[in-house]
Amino acid sequence: MTIHVQVQFFARFRETLGIESENLEGSFATVDAVRQYLLQRGGVWEVLSEQSIMCARNQELCSLSEPVEPGDEVAFFPTVTGG
Amino acid sequence: MAIRVQATAFDPGAEVNAMHDANVGVGAVVSFVGYVRDFNDGREVSGMFLEHYPGMTEKALGKIVDEAQQRWPLLKVEVLHRVGALEPAEPIVFVGVASAHRQAAFEACDFVMDYLKTRAPFWKKETTSEGPRWVEGRESDHKAADRWK
Numbered sequence: 470m471t472i473h474v475q476v477q478f479f480a481r482f483r484e485t486l487g488i489e490s491e492n493l494e495g496s497f498a499t500v501d502a503v504r505q506y507l508l509q510r511g512g513v514w515e516v517l518s519e520q521s522i523m524c525a526r527n528q529e530l531c532s533l534s535e536p537v538e539p540g541d542e543v544a545f546f547p548t549v550t551g552g
Numbered sequence: 553m554a555i556r557v558q559a560t561a562f563d564p565g566a567e568v569n570a571m572h573d574a575n576v577g578v579g580a581v582v583s584f585v586g587y588v589r590d591f592n593d594g595r596e597v598s599g600m601f602l603e604h605y606p607g608m609t610e611k612a613l614g615k616i617v618d619e620a621q622q623r624w625p626l627l628k629v630e631v632l633h634r635v636g637a638l639e640p641a642e643p644i645v646f647v648g649v650a651s652a653h654r655q656a657a658f659e660a661c662d663f664v665m666d667y668l669k670t671r672a673p674f675w676k677k678e679t680t681s682e683g684p685r686w687v688e689g690r691e692s693d694h695k696a697a698d699r700w701k
Binding site: 477479480481521525528529530544546547548549550551552 | 644
């Protein structure tokens with residue numbers, strides 16, 4: 470089933486990719502499926518293959534195996550460094 | 553509980569004093585203040601920019617405070633975090649915890665900082681003597697957070 474998700478990128482990922490967010494249409498079952506779709510673009514998108522990548526679904530931290538639903542907001546970012 | 557994410561400076565002393573809040577049941581207030589240093593990982597640091605994830609930041613901090621309140625009997629918790637441009641010596645973060653007795657306040661303050669460091673969506677970018685750089689996450693922060701599992 471084709472669904473729509475909004476993907477956001479932060480910090481070093483945002484800078485490397487040159488965009489803050491993107492609307493995607495595709496057949497995504499999980500957050501990782503969204504990531505794999507982006508990774509296929511190659512080039513700068515390789516940044517999303519970093520082991521320490523963190524992700525969120527609808528503004529809550531999640532694992533890459535988290536299921537996604539139509540209209541979800543998915544975010545990818547490097548390890549957080551606040552405090 | 554109060555969560556504030558703001559681009560303007562704050563006074564840590566005033567924040568500590570406000571923790572008592574005229575509540576005569578408060579017997580202990582523990583606070584943590586994090587500051588911008590002028591040196592990090594071998595380079596001089598002349599400034600910092602703090603990026604965050606608006607919306608998620610407040611939710612993540614609220615969740616951390618909720619969890620602290622479930623674990624310890626707390627009377628008040630306050631988390632204040634700066635975003636945007638900061639200079640060395642400026643306070644970045646304030647965590648204040650009030651309780652009847654000191655042990656809960658000490659532990660809860662430590663817990664909130666450990667979880668904030670590893671779960672709240674903030675990212676530091678330093679202006680250094682050799683150009684700008686993103687601060688990398690530290691393994692020691694994750695080990696510290698794992699203590700509370």
